[in-house]
Amino acid sequence: MAAKVLTVTSGKGGVGKTTITANLGAALASHNQKVVCIDGDIGLRNLDVVLGLENRIVYDIVDVVEGRCKLRQAMIRDKRIEGLFLIPAAQTRDKTAVSPSDMVRICDELRPDYDWVIIDSPAGIERGFRNALAPADRVFVVTNPEVSAVRDADRIIGITEAEEKGPAQLIINRINPAMVERGDMISTIDIVELLAIELIGIIPEDSNVIVSTNRGLPIVLDGKSQAGQALQNIARRVMGENVPFLDLNDQGGFFKQIGKLFSSGGKNE
Amino acid sequence: MSNFMARLAGRNRKSANQAKERLQLVLIHDRTNLSNSVLETIKDEIIEVLSRHIDIESDTVSVEINNDGRQQRLLADIPILGAKRKR
């Protein structure tokens, strides 16, 4: 095994990074992959509660970095989902407690024994983002269909390119098909055209996300929810499968158009 | 009155289209760090330099930024009147 490191990031906060990290991890593990999710949001840890593992934390990533425990001791094994592990963030420290080279070292130690390492990055362009970017093999930039989120995504995509971690791939979260239909929400096709990067996922707005977060159970385990399905599809694309995008009947010929966009050089490189 | 009608028309335009148009401008600015006033200066200086060599229709010169994927390009459109004799 030689794990690939996936970093899930965004410019704006609250767009769905933690939800996506948890579910991508659970979905990949459900395909018999060995997955470690790392909470990169030191001081504001969240991935533990979204995964429902908050009661099992003994050590965190800062304990690893500062030598108070071995890496394996800080890894929490999910008992419901075979093959899924979490390395929690410290809650009482700040982002400077970990450096980019610490993150590279931790990921390198994990690589031989796992298939995927997924890092839940904090929003923004500060130290926490730099930490999450340093070990990345692939970068997923998450945005919502809103002006400010798309604008901030563009900044992150630019920095990812400048740091030679690109090209990033795009996940658009919280699409509301009815709003797109009546012209009150910017569509997937427009966001892809504006940001000019490859799309790897479209996730609809779905109240089941909140329900599953309440329970601490990843929504991908719920086969009926649309968001869960969309997240499963992202996991399969990550594994290299060619999975068509869900028809949210919101895009007005989206599938045809996106084909055109990519074949006419809209995609970078 | 016509002002009022224009505002009404603006309000009736789909907000998604407005979002897209606003983003187009904002992203060009963010990516290049060029303001409109810098573009105006560039335009004036291009006109000045070119005018030393050729007659150009300076009123209709346009200088703008376009994007090609994530690559930004400065496009100058300069109508030429005719070659000027230089001593």
Ligand SMILES: Nc1ncnc2c1ncn2[C@@H]1O[C@H](COP(=O)(O)OP(=O)(O)O)[C@@H](O)[C@H]1O
């Ligand atoms: N597709 C979705 N539909 C509905 N709610 C969502 C969706 N994705 C995320 N949320 C909600 O949005 C909030 C922010 O999500 P979170 O994953 O914590 O974002 P981030 O990690 O980027 O700050 C959470 O309350 C989450 O439940």
Ligand SMILES: [Mg+2]
């Ligand atoms: Mg988060």
